Amino acid sequence: MNSLIYDNLTLHTDKYQINMMYAHWVQGTLNDKAVFEAYFRKLPFGGGYAVFAGIERIVHYVQHLRFGDEEINYLREQEENYQEEFLEELRKFRFTGNLHAMKEGTLVFANEPLIRVEARVFEAQLIETALLNVMNFQTLIATKASRVKQAAGEDILMEFGTRRAQEADAAIWGARAAYISGFHATSNMRAGMLFGIPTKGTHAHAWIQGHDTEEEAFRRYAEALPNQVTLLVDTYNTLKSGVPNAIRIAHELKKQGKKLNAIRLDSGDLAYLSQRARQMLDDAGLNGVQIMASNDLDENIIVNLKAQGARIDSWGVGTQLITAADQPALGGVYKLVARERKGEYLPVIKVSGNPEKMTNPGFKDVYRIVNKETGRAEADYITLREEEDVKREERIKLFDPVHPYIHKFIDHYEAIPLLHPIFSDGELVYELPELQSIRSYHEKQLQLFWPQYLRKLNPEGYRVNLSMKAWQLKMDLIHQHQE
Ligand SMILES: Nc1ncnc2c1ncn2[C@@H]1O[C@H](COP(=O)(O)OP(=O)(O)OP(=O)(O)O)[C@@H](O)[C@H]1O
Ligand SMILES: O=P(O)(O)OC[C@H]1O[C@H](OP(=O)(O)OP(=O)(O)O)[C@H](O)[C@@H]1O
Ligand SMILES: O=C(O)c1cccnc1
Numbered sequence: 001m002n003s004l005i006y007d008n009l010t011l012h013t014d015k016y017q018i019n020m021m022y023a024h025w026v027q028g029t030l031n032d033k034a035v036f037e038a039y040f041r042k043l044p045f046g047g048g049y050a051v052f053a054g055i056e057r058i059v060h061y062v063q064h065l066r067f068g069d070e071e072i073n074y075l076r077e078q079e080e081n082y083q084e085e086f087l088e089e090l091r092k093f094r095f096t097g098n099l100h101a102m103k104e105g106t107l108v109f110a111n112e113p114l115i116r117v118e119a120r121v122f123e124a125q126l127i128e129t130a131l132l133n134v135m136n137f138q139t140l141i142a143t144k145a146s147r148v149k150q151a152a153g154e155d156i157l158m159e160f161g162t163r164r165a166q167e168a169d170a171a172i173w174g175a176r177a178a179y180i181s182g183f184h185a186t187s188n189m190r191a192g193m194l195f196g197i198p199t200k201g202t203h204a205h206a207w208i209q210g211h212d213t214e215e216e217a218f219r220r221y222a223e224a225l226p227n228q229v230t231l232l233v234d235t236y237n238t239l240k241s242g243v244p245n246a247i248r249i250a251h252e253l254k255k256q257g258k259k260l261n262a263i264r265l266d267s268g269d270l271a272y273l274s275q276r277a278r279q280m281l282d283d284a285g286l287n288g289v290q291i292m293a294s295n296d297l298d299e300n301i302i303v304n305l306k307a308q309g310a311r312i313d314s315w316g317v318g319t320q321l322i323t324a325a326d327q328p329a330l331g332g333v334y335k336l337v338a339r340e341r342k343g344e345y346l347p348v349i350k351v352s353g354n355p356e357k358m359t360n361p362g363f364k365d366v367y368r369i370v371n372k373e374t375g376r377a378e379a380d381y382i383t384l385r386e387e388e389d390v391k392r393e394e395r396i397k398l399f400d401p402v403h404p405y406i407h408k409f410i411d412h413y414e415a416i417p418l419l420h421p422i423f424s425d426g427e428l429v430y431e432l433p434e435l436q437s438i439r440s441y442h443e444k445q446l447q448l449f450w451p452q453y454l455r456k457l458n459p460e461g462y463r464v465n466l467s468m469k470a471w472q473l474k475m476d477l478i479h480q481h482q483e
Pocket of ligand 3: 160161187200201202203294316318
């Protein structure tokens, strides 16, 4: 991984985290261990699943946490409360804890731990903000991209979002997230260089406007880039000028033993125009010339265009994807679930009038329960760490926490642990996978689920269940607090 994209992100945190670190230092509790879990409460885009992403950046962030002179001087200036000895303590700061997380590309669901941090509270508190920042954005874009991919099927998908993204980081990490979920290429050259994503590009309207005629513009462009050229045909009049000019150029290329790769439609009725353009190309003997579309596309428009019989072979998707336009935030949270007291972990809960905001207490694990007969996932199962039955793949009870009387027992299953060790006592113990293998892992993940959980519109809710013990612990703590 090229380190060019990484700044020192140590102060990429909210001031309240440093205030709490300071208060722990003052009170002598900084070394007490704490366990936090990151998760989201509601699936985005009204979908049935999300695609987890962000670990690569999080690993680099955690590995490089350092308070240097610049950071320390800044903190000294900013907060008169901070004592010099505290700032000295920060100089020694390293992440020394354990961090477990889902693998990038995993299909994930609401209310299950995606990242679990067990560390000195001093460390675990600092990293909340950056962890959520990265996880929320990258997971959101990977999820949106997966929906677009579902709509496009086997068609080629290009990520065109950079110019409309919320700044540079969002553009490149968003391009990476899209690639994980099955996009084929990005237009962002830096994302290509940094992550090894294939890059593709056509040309802009400016190229056409910059010549006396559209035909001349096409010809000059094809002369310069004769291999795999795609011509944008909508600058003046798609059917009367753009397509006929492109056909002329295609014939000229043919004579040179070259080939026009595609035309691109970027405005107007894409269903109608693609059908007419297809006919014109076919009539000219150019069946091999493909049609590409762009213009504020998203998964719904793509499905709709296909339903209208659009003849589009490849799709350029920008704004709607990179900004997650219909849901601009995932809403992931990072909650304390256990804290050390006298050398033992004490489970803690956040009680709330809103049942959705009630946390699941305790040091937990999460397993994907895969039916051995069907090979499909039945549920994700959250247990307390010490529970053994699921590890031994013995009979477990799946029940709906909202309606506990609805339950079923399951015997013949494989329990796949979803949280993988990433840092152990501060050491990186996880080998970051190649982007290609994250992408193929994601594809395999999709095959693990029945289609009713994956469909874009009104999917069935996939079960995320608490074990009886985890549920009982939650009930006990709620009752304790009520008393
Ligand atoms: N047949 C179609 N069915 C549904 N949506 C379509 C169809 N054709 C195009 N769209 C989408 O409708 C929107 C049209 O956007 P807009 O109103 O900006 O039109 P435009 O053709 O780009 O106009 P302009 O030339 O002024 O930019 C885009 O999101 C486009 O992807
Ligand atoms: O519509 P999006 O999904 O965001 O995809 C990216 C858009 O960016 C370009 O338009 P722009 O008007 O910026 O430049 P152009 O002059 O090359 O068309 C391109 O033609 C797409 O329409
Ligand atoms: O290559 C393209 O056609 C392209 C790239 C970025 C944005 N819009 C289009």
